[in-house]
Amino acid sequence: xxxxxxxxxxxxxxxxxxxxxxxxxxxxxxxxxxxxxxxxxxxxxxxxxxxxxxxxxxxxxxxxxxxxxxxxxxxxxxxxxxxxxxxxxxxxxxxxxxxxxxxxxxxxxxxxxxxxxxxxxxxxxxxxxxxxxxxxxxxxxxxxxxxxxxxxxxxxxxxxxxxxxxxxxxxxxxxxxxxxxxxxxxxxxxxxxxxxxxxxxxxxxxxxxxxxxxxxxxxxxxxxxxxxxxxxxxxxxxxxxxxxxxxxxxxxxxxxxxxxxxxxxxxxxxxxxxxxxxxxxxxxxxxxxxxxxxxxxxxxxxxxxxxxxxxxxxxxxxxxxxxxxxxxxxxxxxxxxxxxxxxxxxxxxxxxxxxxxxxxxxxxxxxxxxxxxxxxxxxxxxxxxxxxxxxxxxxxxxxxxxxxxxxxxxxxxxxxxxxxxxxxxxxxxxxxxxxxxxxxxxxxxxxxxxxxxxxxxxxxxxxxxxxxxxxxxxxxxxxxxxxxxxxxx
Amino acid sequence: xxxxxxxxxxxxxxxxxxxxxxxxxxxxxxxxxxxxxxxxxxxxxxxxxxxxxxxxxxxxxxxxxxxxxxxxxxxx
Numbered sequence: 001x002x003x004x005x006x007x008x009x010x011x012x013x014x015x016x017x018x019x020x021x022x023x024x025x026x027x028x029x030x031x032x033x034x035x036x037x038x039x040x041x042x043x044x045x046x047x048x049x050x051x052x053x054x055x056x057x058x059x060x061x062x063x064x065x066x067x068x069x070x071x072x073x074x075x076x077x078x079x080x081x082x083x084x085x086x087x088x089x090x091x092x093x094x095x096x097x098x099x100x101x102x103x104x105x106x107x108x109x110x111x112x113x114x115x116x117x118x119x120x121x122x123x124x125x126x127x128x129x130x131x132x133x134x135x136x137x138x139x140x141x142x143x144x145x146x147x148x149x150x151x152x153x154x155x156x157x158x159x160x161x162x163x164x165x166x167x168x169x170x171x172x173x174x175x176x177x178x179x180x181x182x183x184x185x186x187x188x189x190x191x192x193x194x195x196x197x198x199x200x201x202x203x204x205x206x207x208x209x210x211x212x213x214x215x216x217x218x219x220x221x222x223x224x225x226x227x228x229x230x231x232x233x234x235x236x237x238x239x240x241x242x243x244x245x246x247x248x249x250x251x252x253x254x255x256x257x258x259x260x261x262x263x264x265x266x267x268x269x270x271x272x273x274x275x276x277x278x279x280x281x282x283x284x285x286x287x288x289x290x291x292x293x294x295x296x297x298x299x300x301x302x303x304x305x306x307x308x309x310x311x312x313x314x315x316x317x318x319x320x321x322x323x324x325x326x327x328x329x330x331x332x333x334x335x336x337x338x339x340x341x342x343x344x345x346x347x348x349x350x351x352x353x354x355x356x357x358x359x360x361x362x363x364x365x366x367x368x369x370x371x372x373x374x375x376x377x378x379x380x381x382x383x384x385x386x387x388x389x390x391x392x393x394x395x396x397x398x399x400x401x402x403x404x405x406x407x408x409x410x411x412x413x414x415x416x417x418x419x420x421x422x423x424x425x426x427x428x429x430x431x432x433x434x435x436x437x438x439x440x441x442x443x444x445x446x447x448x449x450x451x452x453x454x455x456x457x458x459x460x461x462x463x464x465x466x467x468x469x470x471x472x473x474x475x476x477x478x479x480x481x482x483x484x485x486x487x488x489x
Numbered sequence: 490x491x492x493x494x495x496x497x498x499x500x501x502x503x504x505x506x507x508x509x510x511x512x513x514x515x516x517x518x519x520x521x522x523x524x525x526x527x528x529x530x531x532x533x534x535x536x537x538x539x540x541x542x543x544x545x546x547x548x549x550x551x552x553x554x555x556x557x558x559x560x561x562x563x564x565x
Binding site: 089090218219220221222223224225243244247250251252253255398428430431456461462 | 503514515516517519521522523524525526527528531543544546547548550
């Protein structure tokens with residue numbers, strides 16, 4: 001058995017492997033992995049990575065699919081001090097190429113991704129571990145404050161920003177979350193969220209840190225399959241984004257309520273949830289902890305609220321997640337404002353990033369050690385926080401953050417004179433927000449169906465505007481910035 | 490009708506028609522996620538001028554079940 005004092009997560013998984021070796025840690029289809037097997041697989045994968053010449057400080061890209069091989073590689077990298085850059089395997093090629101050009105990885109691991117020029121590419125598939133094949137190399141000293149993961153977020157300018165998270169950050173976030181939700185080793189969680197996103201990856205860390213069981217499920221599309229997993233495994237908790245809740249409601253009505261007695265917790269996050277849905281969830285799950293987080297990749301699960309215990313105040317995004325997290329509201333000059341006054345919400349604590357991958361991205365992101373969330377809101381006299389708007393202009397399509405600039409660039413490339421995109425409420429009431437495009441009338445007015453068809457080949461479906469409007473001109477500031485607020489009026 | 494339904498599913502998910510086999514189910518391919526599933530339902534309703542009964546939506550999980558439901562609703 002190895003020692004990895006830099007990683008509380010690995011120390012905890014290792015402890016579970018010793019204390020409860022036969023406990024099931026992970027389930028994928030018919031495969032069950034005990035904590036002893038998980039640890040052995042992590043060590044063997046670390047051994048294989050080491051054999052490839054990967055060493056502490058190197059960066060690797062993990063094109064995440066929900067599979068055991070990803071989990072082994074993710075933690076094996078932590079063991080060696082290799083930095084994970086986790087990306088969605090279905091990322092548009094441009095985004096992937098950009099990330100690779102920025103992080104200059106020593107290797108890329110995936111299943112199903114085409115080979116990337118200039119980068120050593122490997123599969124997640126590894127042979128089963130054998131006796132005596134465990135890592136016996138002496139590991140270099142790694143610090144808890146060394147970077148463990150780089151997660152790329154979508155910036156308002158449309159250029160993804162890499163967020164550096166240390167071993168201490170990711171363990172801090174998992175600890176804060178487990179503390180609030182009350183996860184215990186007896187829990188069995190179904191994970192249908194993508195592992196490439198901060199929310200899904202966070203659930204993986206939370207469950208394994210506690211020595212509980214995680215059942216990997218493809219996604220929520222097939223609710224019959226998801227419900228069957230809840231039944232078969234007697235699942236006690238899961239995480240979902242608000243768009244998934246709308247989907248469950250639309251396709252299955254109240255059927256999910258039959259699991260109310262077995263579900264101890266549901267974690268919700270990544271976008272706002274209307275109050276009427278919170279009330280419905282409380283009615284359907286009277287004894288389940290309904291925990292909603294507020295956070296960003298840069299400051300994962302910064303705040304939490306639980307609907308039943310906050311039933312008299314369902315508008316709040318909650319309070320700091322643990323005693324290790326603080327939140328404040330600042331004005332444009334960075335000065336704290338009084339309770340009830342709107343300003344920018346800023347947070348600091350054990351899970352907050354200390355830097356973006358490109359140091360120049362840190363400009364305007366911090367007030368000292370306070371991270372500026374870019375979200376606008378206030379705090380009341382009880383210490384509850386409220387969001388009143390978004391300073392940043394990302395469009396939150398069912399939890400997927402979409403940059404208006406990305407859509408605008410794509411539309412302009414088709415020959416449209418000028419355009420601007422804003423968030424509007426989803427007319428179907430499912431995704432929360434969807435993009436609306438304003439197009440400037442020109443000499444050569446194109447057909448909107450044509451534009452949509454061509455965009456379909458350039459952008460993922462959720463980035464294609466749902467509403468369209470021709471306007472005489474796009475309002476801009478003197479410096480040329482689009483005045484999106486004017487378009488919203 | 491079967492081919493028309495499969496063509497619509499392929500177009501909505503932006504995948505090749507030959508991927509849309511009878512046994513393909515929601516969640517089997519990354520493109521057929523919950524957003525894709527909703528898009529399939531609304532596009533079929535719009536283009537074929539029909540409305541799936543709410544109580545049936547839960548069971549429409551495979552290409553076969555969708556084709557059968559559409560055939561039933563259009564009395565083919």
